[in-house]
Amino acid sequence: MRTAIVTGTSGNLGQAVVKKFLAEDVAVEGTGSLQIDSPHYHSVAVNLIDEIAAGEWIQSVISRHATIDVAVLTVGGFAMDDIAHTNSSAIAKQYQLNFETAYNVARPVFDQMLKQGSGRIFLVGSKAGLDMRNSKGMVAYGLSKSLLFRLSELMNDEAAGTEVKTVVIVPSTIDTPQNRAAMPGADFSKWQTPEFIADIIYNNYITAATAESTIIL
Ligand SMILES: NC(=O)c1ccc[n+]([C@@H]2O[C@H](COP(=O)([O-])OP(=O)(O)OC[C@H]3O[C@@H](n4cnc5c(N)ncnc54)[C@H](OP(=O)(O)O)[C@@H]3O)[C@@H](O)[C@H]2O)c1
Structure with missing residues (x-):
């Protein structure tokens, strides 16, 4: 069974x-509190800003499964403010939440996938991180997400010639209860459901030969 x-x-x-x-x-194998009654599902609470805890979790997954075939790193968060109201600690906070939580998992997973010779890592970027012109009023968020694009470039460069690929998924507004509450006047039909994005990720994962490094939705 794939993992x-x-x-x-x-x-x-x-x-x-x-x-x-x-x-x-x-x-x-997940981090987070979602519980599903399946012998093929296991999720534990891990603070992914903690590099040691993240590394120990990955090692425990590797000890229970022969390979890690695919990793989807969805942890992240949002903050609004313009440059005048964004101090360096606000940037550090978003950096930890959007970059370190991904890096602390991507790094040991990447190492494992290089040993395997194959694997696919999905990072979740954003339009703000893709182009800073989309980051006005969300400075710390955009800066932190932008690093995920640079990280994928580095990983794909290091893994050149192997079947290890890193892909950045770039959703538009996701149709979530939180976004509906924050933007009650918006046209929700124009938003992307989490299920739609999950399908795109899975379909990209199984089409090994045509991996794009950035998928803009
Ligand atoms: N929502 C949007 O419109 C939108 C648009 C573009 C991109 N994105 C990106 O898409 C991704 C998913 O968005 P979403 O709306 O599904 O997010 P979400 O519902 O807020 O989920 C974020 C998850 O991250 C976990 N988390 C936060 N800090 C953590 C930490 N230090 N260690 C481990 N887990 C931590 C949370 O766990 P707890 O609940 O236990 O804290 C939660 O499960 C994010 O990266 C987001 O930036 C979202």
């Missing part, structure tokens, strides 16, 4: 990704 890692299983996107992969007969 997936999913961080943020209790989150909107994380939950949809877990359900999609389980439905496709992929075992899921």
Whole structure:
């Protein structure tokens, strides 16, 4: 059975990704509080800002599964403010939440996948991180997400010639209860459901030969 890692299983996107992969007969090892009664699913609470805890979790997954075939790193968060109101500690906070939580998992997973010779890592970027012109009023968020694109470039460069690929998924607004509450006047039909994004991730994972490094939704 193939094995997936999913961080943020209790989150909107994380939950949809877990359900999609389980439905496709992929075992899921997650971080987060989502509980599902399946012998192929296991999720534990890990503070992924803690590099040692993140590394120990990955090692425990490797000890229980022969390979890590795919990793979907959904943990992240949002903050608004313009430059005048964004001090360096606000940037550090978003950096920890959006970059370190991904890096602390991606790094040991990447190492394992290089040993295997194959694997796919999905990072979750954002339009703000893709182009700083989209980051006005969300400075710390945009800066922190931008690093995920640079990280994927580095990883794909280091893994050149192997079947280890890193892909950045770039959602538009996700249709979540939190976004509906924050933007009650918006046209929700224009938003992307977590299930739609989970399908895109799974379909990209199984089309090994045509991996794009950035998927803009
Ligand atoms: N929502 C949008 O419109 C949108 C748009 C573009 C991109 N994105 C990105 O898409 C991703 C998923 O979004 P979402 O709406 O599904 O997010 P979400 O519902 O807020 O879920 C975030 C998850 O991250 C976990 N988390 C937070 N800090 C953590 C830490 N230090 N260690 C471990 N887990 C931690 C949370 O766990 P707890 O609940 O236990 O804290 C939660 O499960 C995020 O990276 C987000 O930036 C979202």
